[in-house]
Amino acid sequence: MLLLVLAFAVAFVLLLYMVSPLISPKALKLAGAHVVVTGGSSGIGKCIAIECFKQGAFITLVARDENKLLRAKKEIEMNAINDKQVVLCISVDVSKDYGQVENVIKQAQEKLGPVDMLVNCAGFSIPGKFEDVDIDCFGKLMEVNYLGSVYPSRAVIHTMKERRMGRIVFVSSQAGQVGLFGYTAYSPTKFALRGLAEALQMEVKPYNIYITVAYPPDTDTPGFQEENKVKPLETRLISETSNICQAEQVARLIVKDATQGNFNSSVGSDGYMLSSLTCGMSPVTSITEVLQQVVTMGLFRIIALFYLGSFDSIVRRCMIQREKSEHEYKSK
Numbered sequence: 001m002l003l004l005v006l007a008f009a010v011a012f013v014l015l016l017y018m019v020s021p022l023i024s025p026k027a028l029k030l031a032g033a034h035v036v037v038t039g040g041s042s043g044i045g046k047c048i049a050i051e052c053f054k055q056g057a058f059i060t061l062v063a064r065d066e067n068k069l070l071r072a073k074k075e076i077e078m079n080a081i082n083d084k085q086v087v088l089c090i091s092v093d094v095s096k097d098y099g100q101v102e103n104v105i106k107q108a109q110e111k112l113g114p115v116d117m118l119v120n121c122a123g124f125s126i127p128g129k130f131e132d133v134d135i136d137c138f139g140k141l142m143e144v145n146y147l148g149s150v151y152p153s154r155a156v157i158h159t160m161k162e163r164r165m166g167r168i169v170f171v172s173s174q175a176g177q178v179g180l181f182g183y184t185a186y187s188p189t190k191f192a193l194r195g196l197a198e199a200l201q202m203e204v205k206p207y208n209i210y211i212t213v214a215y216p217p218d219t220d221t222p223g224f225q226e227e228n229k230v231k232p233l234e235t236r237l238i239s240e241t242s243n244i245c246q247a248e249q250v251a252r253l254i255v256k257d258a259t260q261g262n263f264n265s266s267v268g269s270d271g272y273m274l275s276s277l278t279c280g281m282s283p284v285t286s287i288t289e290v291l292q293q294v295v296t297m298g299l300f301r302i303i304a305l306f307y308l309g310s311f312d313s314i315v316r317r318c319m320i321q322r323e324k325s326e327h328e329y330k331s332k
């Protein structure tokens, strides 16, 4: 009898331990909230700002080009739901100097109050074969995509901890879940955000601060058009596996996941599979999510083998094609 009670007690404690990371956070209400969006003057960032504005938030847009900022501000303001809402623009390079970024956040907090949600969306990509990408680009990408997310986050975290509330979003990429041909310089910067997010989430969870990492697929934005000008054929063919998304759709999902406090934010069926497959030791906030992961991971690994096989064959075909045309060129 005593043994039975003991066994039940142990089972109960174990169950409590298993379920304790699953307690869902309370959703953040955006009406009246202050949302800072880096990279908010274009593409996904601009659409995130619009989505938050539509829900009643006050917005600070952070990017370098002042004209682009002003144009985005006008566009966002057309979506106001009341006449108190404000869009503030501040021009700064998020990657250069921590002191500057800290000042920008201070200015924003003085004008619009403490930051409730920070969205780190400033970033770019330089695709190309490992040996073709200019050696300086590896550092530049790491500076903007990684340090450019560390600096603003570091500048808001103190106040968020004091207030025991907040949301921080890191915009990674599907290329931050899987390394692909042409992304040797870009992928690592997006993988790095995941490591940062996991470690930071563990630190700030007791302060009721929730981190979201978003993994968008190719999305039709000015940045995407720019990237396509230099994208190797292999990268384009491999990326075509995933559909091109609209920035509005990606933004809507990111804002929904961030306000709900979900650690993971993905788009579409490939996004869903990739996230389940690469969940690793990442935090979970819902029981359904973790059950889906447990059930689907093995199956998705098998499906992934077919994808990997097709990617390998794309790379091989392109190599043969290239060598052939080089040969023809030489023999002419």
Ligand SMILES: NC(=O)C1=CN([C@@H]2O[C@H](COP(=O)(O)OP(=O)(O)OC[C@H]3O[C@@H](n4cnc5c(N)ncnc54)[C@H](OP(=O)(O)O)[C@@H]3O)[C@@H](O)[C@H]2O)C=CC1
Pocket (backbone or CB within 6 Å): 038, 039, 040, 041, 042, 043, 044, 045, 062, 063, 064, 065, 066, 068, 092, 093, 094, 095, 121, 122, 123, 124, 125, 144, 145, 148, 171, 172, 173, 174, 215, 216, 217, 218, 219, 220, 221, 222, 223, 224
């Ligand atoms: N589009 C896509 O296919 C995908 C994009 N992503 C990621 O989403 C994010 C946004 O991409 P997307 O909307 O396409 O990009 P865009 O090029 O359209 O917009 C980038 C924004 O970031 C700002 N920015 C760039 N560098 C800096 C900097 N050093 N300091 C401050 N602001 C900066 C730009 O303004 P300014 O130049 O004036 O500073 C602009 O507002 C990026 O991190 C990208 O890696 C992820 C997956 C897919």
Ligand SMILES: CCCCCCCCCCCCCCCC(=O)[C@@H](N)CO
Pocket (backbone or CB within 6 Å): 124, 125, 172, 173, 174, 175, 178, 180, 216, 217, 218, 219, 223, 224, 227, 238, 239, 241, 242, 270, 273, 274, 277, 300, 301, 303, 304, 307
């Ligand atoms: C079960 C396994 C499923 C596997 C599916 C694999 C699909 C891979 C497609 C990857 C597309 C990469 C998009 C990068 C976007 C990006 O970040 C740049 N456009 C930035 O500008």
